[in-house]
Amino acid sequence: MISERLAAAPATIGFRTRSALDESPEAIRKTQLAVARAKEGDQDALRFLYVSYSHNIYSYVRSIVRDDHEAEDVTQHVFAKLMTTVVKYDDRGVPFFAWLLRLARNVAIDQLRANRLTPTETVFGPNSSSDSDMDQSETVRGALATLPEEQRQVVILRHLVGLTPGEIADRMGRTEGSIHGLHHRGRRALQRELARLESTPCTRALRHLTAA
Numbered sequence: 001m002i003s004e005r006l007a008a009a010p011a012t013i014g015f016r017t018r019s020a021l022d023e024s025p026e027a028i029r030k031t032q033l034a035v036a037r038a039k040e041g042d043q044d045a046l047r048f049l050y051v052s053y054s055h056n057i058y059s060y061v062r063s064i065v066r067d068d069h070e071a072e073d074v075t076q077h078v079f080a081k082l083m084t085t086v087v088k089y090d091d092r093g094v095p096f097f098a099w100l101l102r103l104a105r106n107v108a109i110d111q112l113r114a115n116r117l118t119p120t121e122t123v124f125g126p127n128s129s130s131d132s133d134m135d136q137s138e139t140v141r142g143a144l145a146t147l148p149e150e151q152r153q154v155v156i157l158r159h160l161v162g163l164t165p166g167e168i169a170d171r172m173g174r175t176e177g178s179i180h181g182l183h184h185r186g187r188r189a190l191q192r193e194l195a196r197l198e199s200t201p202c203t204r205a206l207r208h209l210t211a212a
Helices: 004-006 027-038 043-065 068-088 097-113 138-145 151-163 165-174 176-196 201-209
Strands: none
Touching: 004 043, 027 043, 027 068, 027 097, 043 097, 068 097, 068 151, 068 201, 097 176, 138 176, 151 176, 165 176
């Protein structure tokens, strides 16, 4: 089945720098199919996009934030945002990866601004700014950002990327039991934050994170 082919890429891999990009016709076709499925909320498709592009995105944001841990955090935020912003992608001659790089740039700039590491203008010039049409996804990022680092990472990898507890344990170098504990505490904390934000429209986008 097509959905099985989308989910066939390995998932138990950590971030590493990568500049090469598979631009073969088959890779492009799979990406287009995955994007279409992701727009419909298909978690396997989102997982496919994560596995396909997370290393390239990590390399790109690392060149901006100049820190391994910051780059990993930004990369996770990029794919958390992708859950709600992928519907805005419109293939009008702009490759999906180029659009994803723009999203990653905006997240990286936001991170630099929040940490006061350097003015935005010194990175991309005075005319660069985040897209206003991505404002809604900030609530998603904000809810996840309230979690402790390891809890947030487990919630993202489990619910947004679709990894199993065993796969997450391998990736994080933890036992599967500890992953279950982090997942349980992370979901409880996320439930409380979403309850606090109940009046905002985009909290509905994260309801599935606390549903099961």
